[in-house]
Structures are given as structure tokens and as C-alpha cells.
Amino acid sequence: MWGIAFPFQLILLFLPHYKEKDQKMSYDFRRIEDKWQEYWAKNQTFRAENKSDKKKFYVLDMFPYPSGAGLHVGHPLGYIASDIYARYKRHQGYNVLHPMGYDSFGLPAEQYAIQTGQHPAITTETNIKRYREQLDKLGFSFDWSREVRTSDPSYYKWTQWIFIQLFNSWYDKDSDKAESISLLEERLGKEGNERINAVCDDDTPVIDAAQWNGMDRDEQQKFLLKYRLTYLADTEVNWCPALGTVLANDEIINGVSERGGHPVVRKKMTQWSMRITAYAQRLLDGLETIDWPQPLKDAQTNWIGRSVGASLTFYTAKSDEITSSYPIEVFTTRPDTLFGVSFMTLAPEHELVEKITTKDQKEEVERYVEKSAKRSERDRMADVKTISGAFTGSYVLHPFTGEPIPIWIGDYVLAGYGTGAVMSVPCGDQRDYDFAKHFNIPIPNIFNGVDISEEAFSDKENTIIANSDFLNGLAYKEASARIIKALEEKGIGKGKINYRLRDAVFSRQRYWGEPFPVYYINGIPHMIPETRLPLTLPEVEKYLPTETGEPPLGNATDWAWCTKSEQVVANDLIDHKQVFPLELNTMPGWAGSSQYFNRYMDPENDEEIFSKEAISYWEDVDLYIGGIEHATGHLLYSRFWQKFMFDKGWVVKEEYARKLINQGMILGTSAFVYREKGTQRFLSRDLIEGKEVDPIHADVSLVNASDELDIEGFKKWRPEFKNAEFVLDGEVFQVGREVEKMSKSKYNVVNPDAICQEYGADALRLYEMFLGPLEQSKPWNTAGITGVYSFLKKLWRLFHSHEKGTFYLSETVPNPESLKTLHKTIKKVTEDIEAFSFNTSVSTFMICVNELSAQKCHSRQILEALIILIAPYAPHLAEELWAKAGHNTSVSVASFPIFEEKYLVEDQKEYPISFNGKMRFTLTLPLSLSKEEVEAKVLSHEKTQAQLAGKEPKKVIVVPGKIVNIVV
């Protein structure tokens, strides 16, 4: 009995003591992180106030679409960076707005609903919960009281509201801003539209006041649609039959839908459009005023595609067969080459083709038109080399020479760009040149001293015009100005700036999006009253298009608007007198994300989109972090809406984000095992040379830091390989590695939850930053996290006394060495955060902790400063140490340490001594020495003499405090 009891008592004696010491000493990140996440939530530590004497700072992340897959380690990268910056700004005394929300309308939830019948709102709710849990685990300092969800009626009320405001506006080119539609009506009633300089549909007829006043209300409304900033138009759209929806150009990849990969065809449909083209120039100009990455600005500049030139009209020649003369408008960037035109080319889809084609050519032209209509965009794109076209048989007359110019059609001219017609100048444009060569059309040379026998000459800068009447001898610029003047005098043309940017189609044939606040009377759209917003999404039985091809909202039974009761009523009640059908389309994904950054400023406001006080305090986003994939989508549309809001005086800044950073993508490091062809034998990586093998993806969690496979784990994971033979290289089986996009199908997805569980959120945050520059794409490799994990443990140990086994800070005056280490760190870390160079600040922390550990520093003065420095990066650990150091407020409001030069002052320098620019040895010398003294000391040194080997130095360069270079 005693024999057992004695050692047992011994254990009892030692265990509690041992455990206690162990617990105090060891870095128990799970307990610490749970504790502080709870503390922040309970105390609303990061709640931002709209009224404050402090200066504001707004740090914004692109809000996520809550997908069913949850977050992988690539998603939080930008959030960690912005969180560090937000926390840093709080330490600097700013009132920081750092919100988060969800872009929760979208196709995946809808497709899931189609498959399962589950309402998208339910899936969305579930996904959001999951996202929130994952985000919370990472210790972000979001002000969750400001959360927005684009699918929430209290939010999309304001998306609908903005839509109505756009509907009620038009763009006046004279005032160069959006104006109220009632102003336009007033002017139309007084003077017609001849003097109204507006952005409007191309086919808008010129009318006088009498004509306007003579229209009935419906006709007037139809006419106004030509001006409204959001309008209904028959547009040729990318119709995807499989999805039953229209896709934007940027939602189509290689001719198939981005989501699902279904075929896409061209089709005419009545759609809502946004007149973003009205803002083309201002969207370009605005880029100059904001600190956004150049590649992103380039992408937007490209997308807007401004080109300067002239628009002019040619008239077709009458003939016995074609008895009327038709105008053909063209746009050209080279009006100076007008005398070099030797043919015209129309897009096969051009409306005039039918009218001007002669009997003789009819068959050929029809065949060609038919042929090119069949070709998909994809074919046309893939097949750039083939030159094809057909002659219409008709001519236009040259506006100055009167010469007849043959009219051709060719599919290299795009119906959707410019006017769908070009004046072809083969000597000055390679495509025109190739076309002319192919069809034996003459190529007149209108350039002085240029050989065009092999190719066209398109160098504007070195152009001297010849054979061109009054343009002879002029350069590009002068010739263009002269010809534009001449065209204007003749009344057949003018200088023009053309944009590639198209108006944005705003209708989607989907269920899970914002309903339009629109009902129809006689096919004319009317807005429901603002006071009745939001118009909430109706329930439907099925989320698919209806059998008659209507959008999913066509399945709703209660989807009609009663103008008397001002509410949604059953479809049965539609009488087209009081009750009218509602719009069946919904808004696209980018609608909800185009103003969310302003709504965060005052998210609970039910009276206004945001209060005047809120917008005038927060103004704009100081730092916006997100992916570059939104360059020509969200980031362009949101700028457009902001400019509109600015015109209306609702926001105070024309550009909503001063600075933007694109975080790079985190790539996966896939692992491969190699199976010998035709066998069940797997070979370790080093054994595959000369063998024919099939690489097979292995889950990255089965591979350790040395690329060794857990064979048993692999067999369990892929039971079909249970009996496979594994040929080892010595003791181990090695896998191959390859960097690919992180994706489920490649088994290289790394889940942040697992990492938090094993190493903690602070380690994950540090590691994501340590990986490399924020903007750069970089591969993920979980193995490396042990580096920052050991660093955190080392940091923890720095605050504990090994002897006492407890938390320990000394109150003694710090030694100069430790002060130097600290201030070196303050300097570097401050510079790094300001430059968004988070990877280098993590290394700086490591160096700092290495040095302080070596110095056995326990000084409160030093270590408390270090806690604050590191708090933005590892907030949980910092809070815990801060509390242990005796503080009872959150470290997040402590002032950031200030760098003091005096601690870094050196009195000597280890000079690198180089010969012909190559460093040979170093020499420590006092910094007080003059140039001459340094030179003398260095030259007399024995190592210098050895290097010189008796030769005389030709020249000695001394840069005091930096370097000595001796030229031999």
C-alpha cells in the first residue's frame, strides 16, 4: 500500500507546483485569444463614434461575398494588413472607422437554391455566420455595430433609392454634372432640345418646344428615357440561355459564362442601362487625383479607352439602282489622312448594308453577312489572320475631291464600337492595308518620303502629309486641325473624342438581387414612391426563369403595384388602371457594392442614406484594401456613383478612396506523388528520373516541412491506394511541389481555422505578413509558420523570469544597449507601417526580441514600449502582456512609442574598405575623424598595404560615415 502511495504523494507534491510554473511560463495562446476576443466584443473596444474631437481615419476592406466554402488563408491577407494599419492609427490617436459587412446578393446562393429549393436567404445567413466566426477568430478590430449586408432590405432600400435618383437625373455637358430631370422638362417645354447640350441616346431627335408640348405624357416619358442616367433601352446583350440571364462583358471568359462555363449568344433585349459614359472623362481625370496603384489606373484608363479624332459624314453616291443618298458617319483618329481614303468599310451588321447593296453584289454580301453572324466572338478573336469582306457595289463621294470611294463590308469592323463604319486609309493603317492588298484595292500614298510598298506607315509623330490638296507639307497635328476646320465649315464633321467605354447594362434575370423599384404603365416605367422603399424581394416557388422565359420574379404571385394603396399586391389584381405589373428583373452584383463605403458611416439611419453630419465628418476612405480583380468592375462603377452623388451634393468628396492597395494573391503549394505508369507503385521524388510517372495531387496536410509524405495518412485519405507500394528514398518518401492557384480541386487549400487551433491567430497574422510584400503574389507554405510561432514564444519568455517562473518586469533604468535596440525598432517599424511594408516590420520585431533576449533585458520601460509596437500585429498577446504589466485599459488605445534619435548616436563606424568597389575588410574608426584623417588611417593600415602589394593607389574615395573605396 505504502509502496504505491509514496510515489503517488511525491507526484502530488510536485505536480501542482510544476503545472503552475509551467502555465505561467508557457504561451497559452488559446486561452489568451479567447479571453481577449471576448473582452473586445463585450467592451465594444473598436466602436467608432460619429462625433469626436479626434481626427478621423477610415480604413476599409472590400467586403466579401459569403460563399459556402468559407475562408482560406488567402482571404484574410488584406484584412490583416488593414487591421494592422487601423490599430496603428488608433495608437496614434485617430478616431478610426474600420467596418466590415457582406456582399450577400449573388449567383452561387441562387444556384444552390435552384438545386436544393433552399431559400437563398437561409444559405446566405448560414454562410455569414460561418464567415463571422472565422473572422472573429483572427482578432480583427472591426466595428461590428456598423455591419451592412447588401441583401438586407434595410440596406437595399438605399440601393433602390439611388436608382431612383439616377432615374430622375440627366447629364448636362454645359454645367458638366448631373442635373434634375424636372429642369430638363422645364427647358424642353420652353425651348425644345436644340440648345440642350446633354449626354443622351444617339438617336435623340431634335425637337422644338411646340413638339414637346404637343406630346402626351407617355410620349414625353419615352422621350425623357433618352436622357435619364438610368434608362431602358433595347440593347444587344450577351444572353446566356443556360443561366437564363444576361452577362456583362467582364462576366464572360472566352465566350462562355464566367460562372458555370455556359455558352453565350448575342440577343436584343430591353434592359436597364446606366449612363456611365456621361462620366467617362471625369472618371479619367479623377484618376490623377487619387493614390491608387498604377496598374489599376492603367486598367481603368484602358477600359475607358479615350481616343481623340474627328467624326465626319460621307454620303453615298446615287445611281440608277440606288436612288437616294445615305449618310455614313465615321469616327477616325487620323482625320489628317482623309485624302488617303481608298475605300469604306462597314461592319456586316451595319444597318445601311441592306439598303446600299446592289443587285449584282447582293448574293455575295448576304452570304458574307450570314457567315459572320454565325461566327461567335470567340471565333473572330481566335482567327485574327484571316482577311475577309465583300463589296457592296455602292460608293461614297469623297467630301473634298468628289471621287467615288467603294464601300465594303468586313468583320474586322465592329458594330459595337464607334459608328460601326470606318474610312479606310490603307497607307496609314495596317489592317486597312492588309484588307486592300487582299482585295486589290489601290493604296494611294499620302506621306512625304515614306515607302509603303511593304507595310502601312502609322507613325503619327513623323508624318508629313503629301498628295492631299491643302494639307500638303503639314504634320499630323496641324493637318488634323486644318481638316477639322474645313469639315466644320462644310458642316459635315467635327473634332470628337470617342470612348471605348459602353453604358453598363443594369438588368439581371435573376432572383437573388435587388428588385427594381419600378412598375409599368403602358410599358412606361414608373418609380414607386421613395417613402414606400424598400420594395422587398417577393417569395417564389421556383428560382428558375418561368416557362415563358421571364425572369424568376415572374414566378411570384404577389408582384404587382397598387398605386392607390401604394403597396405590393397580388398579380390577379392587375387591371392596368390602379394596379400595375412590377419589374421582373433584378439589379446586378455591383449595385450593392457601389455605395456601401458611405453607408458604413451611418448604417442604421432609416431616414437618409447617411446623415450630413456623418458624411461631413468621415468624408471619404483614407485607405482601401482589396484585390485588383475588381479594377474595371466594382472600382469603376462605385467611382461613377460617387461622382453622381457628388453632383447632387450628398457626398463631400468626388473620389471616395484616397489611397488604395491591391493585396497580392496567396497561392497554394500543391504536393504531388508520382505513380509509375501502369502500376500501383509510388516513387519518392528523387527516384522518378528516367521513369514514366503520373503525378497525382496529395493533400498538403499530409506533407511535412521537409516534403515528406505521411504514407499511412495518404492511404487513409485515398482508400483506392490502400494496397499501393511505396518506394522510399532511404527512410523517407518525398513529394514534388508546385505553386498553383489555391483551390479545393488541387488539394492545396489551407484553412485558417486549423492554423489558429495549432499556432494561434497572432501567429497566423504575423506569418501572413511575414510571407512577403503585401502587393505581391506569393505561395503559401504552412511549414514556415514555426518561425513566427517560436518568435512569439520567445517574446513571451522575454516577459518572464526563468528563475521565479512568473511574469517579471524590472523597474531599473534600462541600459543604453537595450534603449538602442528599442529605438532602432521604433524607427524601422514606424517607417515600415507607413510604407505598408509589413513583412519587414515582422523581421524587425524578430531582431529586436533576439537582441533583447541576448541582453537579458527585463526593463519595464523597454518592454512596455515593445508591447505597443507589436500590438497591431499580435493584438491578443499584446493585450495579455499589457494587462499583466498592470494596466487595466486595452493596449489598443496606448500611445505609439516615439522614436528618439539620441539613443542611436554612434561615435564610431565599422568602415567597409573596398578596392575597386569590392569590399575586402572592415575597419572600425571614430566618426569624428575628418576625410583626410580617415584616408591616412586606412592607407597606413597593414591590410591595406597587403591589398596594394606595393602598388600606388590611383585615387581614394572617402565618404565619411559610409565607405572607403581605393582605386588601384
Place this chain on the structure above:
RNA sequence: GCCCACGUGGUGGAAUUGGUAGACACGCUACCUUGAGGGGGUAGUGUUCGCAAGGACGUGCUGGUUCGACUCCAGUCGUGGGCACCA
């Protein structure tokens, strides 16, 4: 084809903006510590010649500017991204 970004050890990357290339980590090697470990520690680790001291080479490639170049200039190759028969 046009526009943009980027090329540094076995790997991720650093370099005070023209001044000691490879900081800090991962990995690897050897050793110490622990009952054991996904623990802690010490030393080494660009390539190459050499027992060593020491030398040579080295930032995609070729030139140039400079006392001195990863850094600036010209050209070139490669990788990634955007746009694309845009008149």
C-alpha cells in the same frame, strides 16, 4: 500586337533609395538538452578553389554611365496580369 508589373541562395524574401548583396525566417548539417515530442539551445549553411589563411565568381542575359550598380540608362530574354481586328 499594345499596356503594366516582376526576375536576388534549395525556399519565402531583405538591402538605409548609388555605398559591406543575401538581413529575418523556412529547410538542411553537426552537436548539446529533455523520459518523449510538432520542445529548448549552440554552431554552420550563395557557388567554387583551398587542409587552412585566403582567393575567384555571383542579383535573368548583353552593353553603358560611375571611384562604386540588385539599384540608374539602352537593348534583350523569361514569368505573371490587363486590353485586344478600338478605326
